[in-house]
Amino acid sequence: MKTFRIGGVHPAENKLSAGKAIETLALPKQAVFPLSQHIGAPATAIVKKGDVVKVGTKIAEAGGFVSAAIFSSVSGKVNKVDSVIDASGYRKPAIFIDVEGDEWEETIDRSTTLVKECNLTPEEIVAKIKNAGVVGMGGACFPTHVKLTPPPGCKAECVIINAVECEPYLTADHRLMLEKADEILVGVSILMKAAKVTKGYIGIENNKPDAIKLMTEKAAAYPGIEVVPLKVKYPQGGEKQLIDAVIGRQVPAPPAIPINVGAVVQNVGTAYAVYEAVQKNKPLFERVVIVTGKSLKNPSNFLTRMGTPMSQLIEAAGGLPEDTGKVIGGGPMMGKALANIEVPVCKGSSGVLVMNDKEARRAEPQPCIRCAKCVSACPMGLEPFLLATCSAHGDWERVEHEMIMSCIECGSCQFTCPSRRPMLDYIRLGKGKVGGIIRARNAKK
Numbered sequence: 001m002k003t004f005r006i007g008g009v010h011p012a013e014n015k016l017s018a019g020k021a022i023e024t025l026a027l028p029k030q031a032v033f034p035l036s037q038h039i040g041a042p043a044t045a046i047v048k049k050g051d052v053v054k055v056g057t058k059i060a061e062a063g064g065f066v067s068a069a070i071f072s073s074v075s076g077k078v079n080k081v082d083s084v085i086d087a088s089g090y091r092k093p094a095i096f097i098d099v100e101g102d103e104w105e106e107t108i109d110r111s112t113t114l115v116k117e118c119n120l121t122p123e124e125i126v127a128k129i130k131n132a133g134v135v136g137m138g139g140a141c142f143p144t145h146v147k148l149t150p151p152p153g154c155k156a157e158c159v160i161i162n163a164v165e166c167e168p169y170l171t172a173d174h175r176l177m178l179e180k181a182d183e184i185l186v187g188v189s190i191l192m193k194a195a196k197v198t199k200g201y202i203g204i205e206n207n208k209p210d211a212i213k214l215m216t217e218k219a220a221a222y223p224g225i226e227v228v229p230l231k232v233k234y235p236q237g238g239e240k241q242l243i244d245a246v247i248g249r250q251v252p253a254p255p256a257i258p259i260n261v262g263a264v265v266q267n268v269g270t271a272y273a274v275y276e277a278v279q280k281n282k283p284l285f286e287r288v289v290i291v292t293g294k295s296l297k298n299p300s301n302f303l304t305r306m307g308t309p310m311s312q313l314i315e316a317a318g319g320l321p322e323d324t325g326k327v328i329g330g331g332p333m334m335g336k337a338l339a340n341i342e343v344p345v346c347k348g349s350s351g352v353l354v355m356n357d358k359e360a361r362r363a364e365p366q367p368c369i370r371c372a373k374c375v376s377a378c379p380m381g382l383e384p385f386l387l388a389t390c391s392a393h394g395d396w397e398r399v400e401h402e403m404i405m406s407c408i409e410c411g412s413c414q415f416t417c418p419s420r421r422p423m424l425d426y427i428r429l430g431k432g433k434v435g436g437i438i439r440a441r442n443a444k445k
Helices: 122-131 172-179 181-195 209-219 239-247 268-280 310-316 373-377 384-392 396-401 412-416 423-444
Strands: 022-024 030-034 058-061 076-085 091-099 158-162 200-205 225-230 263-267 286-292 300-305 324-329 351-356
Touching (some): 022 172, 030 076, 058 091, 122 268, 158 181, 158 268, 172 181, 172 209, 172 268, 181 200, 181 225, 181 268, 200 239, 225 239, 239 263, 268 286, 286 310, 300 310, 310 351, 373 384, 373 412, 384 396, 384 412, 396 423, 412 423
Parallel strands (some): 022 300, 158 200, 158 263, 200 225, 286 351
Antiparallel strands (some): 030 091, 286 300, 324 351
């Protein structure tokens, strides 16, 4: 069975909510929409206090080429345009809307009828995706229309759908495949048409046999689409790791990107969002978010409107347990602890993990024993111990030379370290510093 070639680890899966059908979460009393819900320039608010909006009304337009529009997920009145602390822990500009009912824009097709035929040109498809504010739903939030617009000299050969969901605890993609398989496959075929390719692969790890079986059966009716079962290994959901696993090609070091080896990678949730945008005229304003944790009463998968506070998700899953030590936005490997649980759900919010005090407590770091386990585990072929040490000492020239910007922040190094050293923390610090240096250098050119 296929998998990627370099590094990787096997954390406990803990897919506690895998057997729970997707439930629709109740509307919030107030929805909050940060203007930075994607990689690239923040969106620009086009509403002001007192404006009345419906579900699906555009409230912020893209602030540049690498940016995405934002749409209201509720109907009501704009309370203010202010700022809010988002999942990153930083205060960001945001639009606050007081909810009054649930009135949708008339242009959205709310029927459950499957629409297979798409007679649009590739350019028209990309335009609809852009106008709907669709971004990568796996967490990176890269604007989808940009991925479908390759730079000059690059040509796509295939579309690869990331249905791996290798992060422990997370089950949103798994449930989406079981409940929306046909819509996803239409979305994949639309992405293939937009990318001007005839081959599409859907990579699914073999800890989801029910999804593999269903998607394989359904894919038989869609020419050119192949389901690829993959061996379970983290972080197989990384773009470069998935490309290696599925088609056996390795993406060179930055600035190379997947299109340089002929691949366009999209998350399975993105494929579903593309179906809804293109076939149903529905902008991206809701997504499946899981709430999970070993001490939680009812780990669940919720269809959630953007702007809903994460505290509402936790309450719907039984409330915050007494032994809570930390609440994570995302999974335990790449997610980040939330500053507070009023953080709003955004386009990249895949899950909320409530960790008990025992799980959340970090072990005291010990001196490095030079075992090189972090080197063996790194899926990018880096030397994490060196990057972390140099970052701790502020040697930014050295860490740039050692390719710190190639790090995908998967946490495999820290997970496997017997000395429990906080390598990822220092590497993230180093990446931030080096990234700033590179931007300043480029600005001077």
